[in-house]
Amino acid sequence: MHVTCGIDWAEDHHDVAVVDSDARMLGKLRISDDAAGFQDLLRLLAENGDSPDDPIPIPIPIAIETSRGFLAACLRASGRRVYASNPMAVARYRDRHVVSRKKSDHQDALVLANILRTDAQQHRPLPDDSDLARAIAVLARAQQDAVWDRTRAHNRLRSHLREYYPAILEAFADKRERLLAREARAILAIAPTPAEAARLTRSRLRAAVTRAGRQRRIDAETDHLLEVFRRPSLRQPALVEKAMGRQTLALLAQLDAACRACEDLARETEELFLQHPDAEIITSFPGLAVLSGARILAEIGDDRTRFGTARDLKAYAGSAPVTRESGKSRRVSHRRIKNSRLAETGRHWAFAALTASPGAHAHYNRRRDTGDRYHAALRRLFNRMLGQLHHCLTTHQKFDEAIGFAPPALPPLAAAA
Incomplete structure (x- = not known):
């Protein structure tokens, strides 16, 4: 008998439903989010055929709306297939069973169980990544979140300074990091207003610049800052x-x-990533440094059965185009439903590869010559290099520029001439 289980996840409790191949409910239960609740879940599954004592145990597959938390971690550790279903997709399935749009936690658990009963082959279970890869994913995503938080904090500060302190923005306008530079933050700490900046002495300003870590042209930078801060302004x-x-x-x-x-997170992420056996292969690609390589591994994992073909990985990253066709209408565009973290890292990877790889730069130029815009050409370059990465990780070999970007073969007549 084919049995499936669905779990409607909540913060402090979870609703469980178990159905057979004929859509008959075998059991339902509400469990707490603790060890006792997990034992209750295992007991319910055991009562419906999930016995680890069988000579060839086949654990009951489980569908749940999240891949995080203690419950998902414990289910993965038990060796069973766990499917993390998108809540939006679950809502569409719900309409197949209840046209009145009635909704309850128990009904959602039943919908999840029926998703596996009817369409399990259309869904991908959670990957069997190693603990090291999952730890790298935690740190890499936290570091990426910190970068986004830093950008938001920088923009808020810059917007605020424009209203009363434009001199500090002008003083660091030619710096690549702008207000993120240590010098800018060190000066703001001792002179948060134009009046205090104008009263700064040369020795105090020089000490602030030195304390921020500047080692060259200290006097010239100090004179430049003094001149900017003492200009007449509104x-x-x-x-x-x-x-x-x-x-x-x-x-x-x-x-x-x-x-x-x-x-701090970048340093810890890099240290952990370098311990992974795939780190050497990933960083062999042009444009991929240690941190960006860690972000790539965090999103694709190290379970090589997760993406059977390079096409699957490209669709997951959003680099492969999607076709919308109806009647005589046919439109090919880029994917909007994708792993946003992987796509963001892919843009940086493709941009960095332009200067690190002659083959990548030539491929980008060819795409531009055919009419692609800047972002489309970068996306196509990322798409090609992602396929190469899939091949190298599958075959356990490093990237080779001569193979990855080999010149196109000439036609027979041209080759003979």
Whole structure:
């Protein structure tokens, strides 16, 4: 008898439904999110044929709406197939069974169980990644989140400074990091208002620049900052300016915390990633450094059965185009439903590969010559290199420029000439 199980996940409890191949409910239960609740779940599954004592045990597959949390981790550790279903897809399945749009936790658990009963082959179970790969994923995603938090904190601070302190923005306008530079943050800490910046002495400003880590052209940079801060400019009323300076210190503290988190998480991610056996293969690709390589591994994992073909991986990353066809209408466009983290890393990877690989740059130029815009050409380059990465990881070999971007073969007549 084919039995499937569905679990409607919640924060403090979960609803469970077990059905057979004829859609008959074999059992339902509400369990708590703790060890006792997990034991209750195992007991219910055992009562319906999930026995680990069988000579060839076949655990009951389980569909759940999340891949995170203690319950999902324990189910994966038990060796059974766990399917993390998208809540939007579950809502579409619900309409197949209940046209009145009635909804309940128990009904959702039943829908999840029926999804596996009818369409299990259309869904992908959670990958069997190693603990090392999953740990790298935790750190790499946290570091990427910290980068996004840093960007938001930087933009908030910059927007605030434009209202009363444009001199600090002008002083670091030619710097690549702008307000993220250590010098800018060090000066803001001692002079959060234009009045305090104008009163800075040359020795104090020089000490701040040195303390921020600058080692060359210290005197020239100090003179430049003094000149900018002492220029005549529009000012807010003194009391308002002082209040805005206090707000700047609060925003600066948030930016400093985000910068420290980025640096600490990046260091720990790189250390852990270099311990993985696939790290050497991934970083052999042009444009992939240790941190970006860790982000790639975090999203694709190290379960090589997860993506049977390179086409599957490309669709998951959103680099492969999608075709929408109806009657005489046919439209090919880029995918919007994708792994956003992998797609974001892929854009940086393709851009960095332009200067690191002559073959990648030539491929990009060919795509531009055929009419592709900038982002489309980068996406196609990422699509090609992702296929190469899939091949190298599957065959356990490093990237070879001569093979990965071999010149196209000439036609027979041209070759003979």
